[in-house]
Amino acid sequence: MDNDGSGKATINDIARLAGVSKKTVSRVINRSALLNEDTRQNIEAIIRETGYVPNPQARALALRRNFLIGLVHDNPNAQMVLGVQQGILGVLKGTEYELIVHPVDRGSTTMVADIRQFVERQRPHGIVLLPPISENPELAELCRQLGCRYVRMGSDVLDAPENSVASNDRAAVHAAVRHLVDLGHRFIGLIAGPEGFRSAFERFEGFKDAMYDGPMHFNAQAVERGDYRFESGIAAGERLLANEPRLTAIFASNDEMAAGALHAAKRRGLDVPGDLSIVGFDDTAIAAHLWPPLTTVRWPILEMGRAAARKLLAGTRDAQPEAAGDPLFLSTLIERASVASPRVA
Template sequence: MSTRRGSPTIVDVAREAGVSIKTVSRVLNHEPGVHESTRDQVLKVVEALRYRPKQSARSLAGGRSFLIGLLYYDPSAIFVGSVQQGATVRCRELGYHLVVESLHNDAPDLRQQIDRMVLALRPDGMILTPPLCDNPEVLAALRESGTPCVLMSPERDIRGVPSVRMDDVHAAEEITNLLISLGHRRIAFIKGPADQSASAARYEGFVNALRAHDIQPDPELVQPGAFTFASGRDAAHQLLSRRQRPTAVFASNDDMALGVLAAAQRLGLSVPGELSVAGFDDSPTAALVWPPLTTVRQPVAEMARTAVEMLVQGHRAEASAVDEAELHKVLPHELVVRDSTRAR
C-alpha cells in the first residue's frame, strides 16, 4: 500500500517506479533524455496510481499556472458561449484550464478586479473580448503586470499585442455580391453605431461590392442603426416607405435584420417574395425566425481556439523576434445562405 491517505504525490510514483522524483517530473513534462524503458515504467505507475500533478505545486515551483484567463463583459450570450466552447476544448487539449471573469466595462474598481485575477492567479495568458479588448485601462493594467494577452476582434490592432479577428469588410462584400448575383440592384443598407469599427468595415464592404458592379450607391437607401432590433425595425419602416422601395435590405447585424423582418411583416410585405433580407453574425435566432435568415457566421469558437494557442505557444517562444504579421490573425468566416434571400 503506497497510498496511505489522500491522493498520491510525485514521491509515491517515484518510490513505486524505483526512480527519483526528478525522473518522474521529466516524464510528465515530456522532457528529453529519459530512457524509454524508464519512461514506460513511470507511465505505468502513473496510470496505476491515477496520479495527476497538482497544479498549485507545479505553479509555485515552476512559475507557470496552466491557467488561461477569459475576460468578458456581457457581449451577446451566444458570443460568450462560443468563445468558451472553443477555448475550453483547446485548453483541455493543451493541458490548461480556463478561468472566466465577467467584468463591467466601466466599473469603478475595474483595475482592482483585474489585479485580483492577475496577481492572485497568475494566469499564463489572458483572452480579452469586446468591448474590454478596447478598454485602455484594462490593457494598461495587463501590460503592467506583464501578462500575455490576445485580443479577440478588437476595434483596431495594437502593435505588439496579438489579436484574432475575422474580415468584416470582405464578408460584407460577399453578402452584397450574393444579393447582386440574385438580380438585386436597389439594395438598402442599415448601418451599425458609429462608435464600433465593425460598422464602418461592413459598410465599406457593401460599398466596395456595389462599386465593383458599377452600381451607384444611393444615399437614400442607407439608414443609420444601432445594432438593435428596434433600430432595425425603424430603419426598415423608413426604407420601405420610400417612393421607390429597395428590393433587398442588408442589415449589418442579425438583430437589426430581425427588426426588418418584423417591419416587413407589419407592412404586409412578403419575405423573400417581395423583399430579400440579409443579416450578419448568425445569431441563434437567425435560424429560428421565419423565413430563416441569410447571414454571415463569425468563426467565434475558432478565434477562441486560436487565441489559446497563441498564448500557450507564445509562452514557449518566450518573446523574441515575432513577426508583426504573425501577431494579428484573420480567420475565415462563412456565408450562411438561408431562405430570406431570393432572386428577384
C-alpha cells in the same frame, strides 16, 4: 500507497518507488528538460502503473500560475460569446486546462484595473480578449507587463500573429451586398452596429465599398444604427421601411438585428423575400431557425475560438499544430430563403 490517507498514490509514493527525490518527479510532471531520459521513462512508467494524478493546485503553486484560460469580454451578442466558448472548450478538452469567463464593463473607468485584478488574482495561463475591448491597446500592454499570454480577437488583425485572430468583415460584407446588387437590388438599407465597435466600422465600410462599386450611390438616409440586439433591429427596421422610395433589401450587421428587421417587415405586411430581402451577419443558430431562414455571412467564430486557444497553448505539453499561423479567418456568404430578386427592378 496512501501517504495522504486517501488511498490514492501521491508524489511521495512515486518518488519512493522510483528511488528519486520528489523534486525529480515534479520535473517529470512539468516536462523539464533537466532530466536523464532513462530516469524520465522510469518515472513515467510508475505514474502509469499507479494511476497517479498530479494535484493541479500543487502544480500551479510550483509553477506560479494556474491552468486556466480566461475569456474576458464586454459584448452584447450572447451567441458570439457562446460560439467563442465552444471553440475554446473544444481545444481544452482532454488537457489540464479549464476555461474561466470574466465579463467586464467597457464603460467603466475601472475596467483596466478590474482586469489587472482578475489576472493577478487568478494567475491564468493566458486570456482571450473579445471585441470591442480587444481593440484597446492598453489591455495588451497590461498583459505583457503581468507576463500573461493573450490573444486579441477582432474584425481586423490587431496584433502580432501569435497574439491575434481576426476575420475579414469588410471584404465579406462587400461580397454580401454585391450579391444583392447582382440580383437587381438598387435600394438597399443598412442597419449598422454600435459606435465604438471595430466590427461595426469594418462592416459599415464594406457596405459603403459595395454601394460605391455598384450602379447606385451610397445614401446616408438609408442607414440606421442598432446595438447588436434584436430590439434595436426592430426599431431600425421600422425607421428604414418608413422611408421613400421603399427599400427592396436590408443588410443588418448581425443576425439579431436582421431578425428584428424581419419582424418589422412582417408588422408592415411585407413578404420576405418577395417585397424585401434581408441579409444578416454571424450565422448564429437563430439564422437557420427564422422563417424564412436567413441569408447571412458566416463569421468563423468557432474556428477563431479554437485558434485563440491553440495560440495560448503553444509551447506547452498540450500544444497543438498550426498554433501561430495566419491570424486571418475568412467569412463566407450562406444563401438561404430571405433573399430573392426584387419584384420591380
